[in-house]
Amino acid sequence: MAEHTSSSITIEAAPADVMEVIADFDRYPEWSGEVKEADILTKDGRGRAEQVRMLLDAGAIKDDYTLQYTWTGDDQVNWSLVKSQMLRTLDGSYRLSARDGGKSTEVTYQLTVDVKIPMLGMIKRKAEKVIIDRALAGLKKRVEGAA
Secondary structure, three states: OOOOEEEEEEEOOOHHHHHHHHHOHHHHHHHOOOEEEEEEEEEOOOOOEEEEEEEEEEOOEEEEEEEEEEEEOOOEEEEEEEEOOOEEEEEEEEEEEEEHHHOEEEEEEEEEEEEOOOOOHHHHHHHHHHHHHHHHHHHHHHHHHHO
């Protein structure tokens, strides 16, 4: 089984408000940093994104990739890589847990990344940690700023 990296953050908003921002792929370029474009390709029966194409520009790493999303209730979303130019694996999830009577949310982000070029596991884990930390900080700022 592939190694993964995970981290959590508490956001001062209800889980539904956090998930609303996570599910709003069209606005990812406004807060996620490295995602420059996000286009929803297909939706499920509830109108939630199933496949999303993203254009990534993280300095030395630029990629155009498609992710498949699976929604579990209203408190978890998982994704896996469909196609990419540079990535072999990009699997992850957001899990939300209500805190403080539903006034705040603990968000846990888990990520597994593997690139097509050889890279030491330690370097991959560090890259995953940077991606996760930036994403959680951006998500927190976006949700709490909108509240």
